[in-house]
Amino acid sequence: MTEGDRPSSLQKLDAELRKARERERGGDGPDERADSGGGRSTSGLGLAFRIGSELVAGLAVGLGVGWALDRWLGTGPWLMVVFFFLGSAAGILNVWRTMEKMARETDGDQSR
């Protein structure tokens, strides 16, 4: 009895799957894309955290490298000062790249 049941339920599932796939193909594009785009840019807070940490990391690495070089070369505080500025520039560059990438992705989604 159960063995007679199984194929029919599988066939039914198969038919339903095919129907769902056709529906998806028919209603192509917008739905699906909106979904994948929404997943990526998610919450503003996540973005804020991402950018904040990028800036902090730039400064931290700049100061760290400057401090280490100063200790190694014995050049007083000067390399640390220079690398402070270079580090903050690197942080801003990272934020710029992040935003550029994000803008490209959202533009791509809209124009398609």
Place this chain on the structure above:
Amino acid sequence: LASPLEQFQIKPLIQLPKIAGVDISYTNSSLWMTIAVIVVFSFMTLGMRRAALVPGRWQSMAELSYEFVANMLKEQVGTAGLKYFPLVFTLFMFILAGNLLGMVPYSFTFTSHIIVTFGLAFCVFLAVTGLAIAKHGIHFFSFFVPQGVPAVMLILMVPIEILSYLTRPVSLSIRLFANMMAGHTMLKVFAGFVVGLGILGGWAPLAVNVVLTGFEILVCFLQAYVFAVLTCIYINDAVHLHH
């Protein structure tokens, strides 16, 4: 009242002798890492134990997490990126398990320690740099020379590019650790208010705590996702060698 930072204290559970001045005791942090590995391992293997054509709930969760990471890699790197699936999947599941296990009362959130997240991020950094050098050899260093920039500006731009490359593991680790630590501290602070205000006024911070708990679970997933997605982006940079 207990300090809200007490939850981050490392406590040795099994004292082990120091090796070359390094304390290798088995701590509560190590315990929860072990638990995370066991949870992920059993989640995947037990879920796929009876790999059915039509998956049950558990199996479909395991398959979903697999496909989620595989799609992420395909989207960021292309099909060439699937070679690096084990690395990204392991990182994602381990961090996700660590974040979520931290939400269990009385547990320890090992991802709230910067040395743990930095360790993970630095492994990614080393792996990605090694990959880029293995793939492109000496040509890898052209990554630090931006195109279309006058030669005079290169004196300034090359150090900035190198620093920008070095910030990767730092920003990757700061993001995860700061999110987890801030969230858990906030939960503890509001829990302290509940006790402090007593039965009359304690309901307001309790309601806030309920909302914060839900929010924290969202952050658990989000931060594991961000860590994995940035790893994918770095792999993409290493494979294709452009920003």
